[in-house]
Amino acid sequence: xxxxxxxxxxxxxxxxxxxxxxxxxxxxxxxxxxxxxxxxxxxxxxxxxxxxxxxxxxxxxxxxxxxxxxxxxxxxxxxxxxxxxxxxxxxxxxxxxxxxxxxxxxxxxxxxxxxxxxxxxxxxxxxxxxxxxxxxxxxxxxxxxxxxxxxxxxxxxxxxxxxxxxxxxxxxxxxxxxxxxxxxxxxxxxxxxxxxxxxxxxxxxxxxxxxxxxxxxxxxxxx
Numbered sequence: 001x002x003x004x005x006x007x008x009x010x011x012x013x014x015x016x017x018x019x020x021x022x023x024x025x026x027x028x029x030x031x032x033x034x035x036x037x038x039x040x041x042x043x044x045x046x047x048x049x050x051x052x053x054x055x056x057x058x059x060x061x062x063x064x065x066x067x068x069x070x071x072x073x074x075x076x077x078x079x080x081x082x083x084x085x086x087x088x089x090x091x092x093x094x095x096x097x098x099x100x101x102x103x104x105x106x107x108x109x110x111x112x113x114x115x116x117x118x119x120x121x122x123x124x125x126x127x128x129x130x131x132x133x134x135x136x137x138x139x140x141x142x143x144x145x146x147x148x149x150x151x152x153x154x155x156x157x158x159x160x161x162x163x164x165x166x167x168x169x170x171x172x173x174x175x176x177x178x179x180x181x182x183x184x185x186x187x188x189x190x191x192x193x194x195x196x197x198x199x200x201x202x203x204x205x206x207x208x209x210x211x212x213x214x215x216x217x218x219x220x221x222x223x
Contacts, residue, residue, distance in 0.1 A: 076127025080134025
């Protein structure tokens, strides 16, 4: 499919352009109006932000994708696919695992700070947690490839003719579990600060990964 027509970098660029065009709004700088930083349900933090807090909020909001006028979690998850591609390009399973853990750690720290800036628990515009959790959905792909072939699948596997539909399925399942929040996903949101923001996405992605062990272990990686 896409991987046969375009290279990995072209696919990544297309995803980034789609997110930017459909989701991002300009980030106000220091001393500028903050109204566009929040959704209709988020309280206005204060008239302006210092530069460091504006950067934290920009990252927490998925580099602008979380300020989409609708379905911010879905746009953030699209950015998460770019993060999965970047981790696959390390060529190392342990690099993939370390990068995933590093991303989740940053999510806890940055999302917790964004909560304090916006003065709201788990704001809908904060989507770094979706981005950081997305690689967990694809962890079985990475693990099977590494332990069977001693190599990670290439980033193009997400979009090639034999596997693109699995990418769509895993993406859709992640959004389903993240929105439906079956036990204990919803309960995990009660954790304080960035832990609560990130934990529910980690658990939703874990559900997806467990399902993929059943459906992808013997099929997606042997095709």
